[in-house]
Amino acid sequence: MMELLLIGIGGVCGAIARYTIGLVVAKHSSLSFPIGTYMINLTGAFLLGMSTAHTAALPLAQTVLERYGLQIGFIGAYTTFSTFGYEAIRLLEDGEWRYFFSYVAGSTILGLLACGAGYSIFGG
Template sequence: MLWKNILLVGLGGSLGSIARFLCQKYIYAWHPHPFPFGTMIVNIAGCFIIGLLCALADKGNLFTPAWRILLTTGFCGGFTTFSTFAYENISLLRNGDIMYFMLYTAASVILGLLATWLGMLLVGA
C-alpha cells in the first residue's frame, strides 16, 4: 500500500510540476515583468484547485483515497506546496486553532525566508 501511494504521489507530482513549469513559462511569455506574476498566479490557482478537490472529496466521497492522494498530495503538491500551506491554515482556522494558525503562518514565512537567506549566505551569494 505504501509503494502504491508513493507511486501515486510521484505521478501526480510530476504532472503538477510540468503544469507549473508550463504555466509560469506561458505567463512570463505573455507578460514579461520583474514581479513574479507566474509564481503568484500558480500559487493562487493551486490554492483554488486544492480547496475544490478537498471539498469535493469531503462532501460527496467523489474520490477514492488513491485519487485524493494523486490529485492533492501529488498534483497540487507538485504544482505548488503553497496550496497545501493554505489548506492546512484553513483547516486550523475551521478547527478553532487560532494560535496554531498564527504560529504556523508566521513561522513558515519568517523561518522560510530566514532559511533561504542563510542558505544563500552559506554559498556566498
C-alpha cells in the same frame, strides 16, 4: 505502495504544469512582478479547496486517487511556497517595495479566498 505511485505520477504532472505555465506567463509578461508563481499558487489553492470539499463528501476508500494523486502529488508539486519566498526576497532586493507588498499580501489573502471559493463549490 499504490499511494507512492499516485503521488509520483501526480507530482510529475504538477511539476511539468507549473514549469510550462511559468514559461508561458514569463514570455508574455514584462513586469518585474512574479505573475507566473502568483497565478500558479492562486489556482492551486482554488483546486485544493475544491478537491478537499469533494473528498470530504466521499467514503474514505473512494478518496485514494484524489487525495494522493491530485492533492499531495499534483497540487503539491504545482504550487510552490519556496519560489514565492525567493521571489518576494528578490523584489525587496530590487527595491520593488510596492510589488513586494502586493505579492505577499495578495498571495496570502487571495490564496485564502481562492481556497475558500473552491471549497464552497463542493462544500456548499
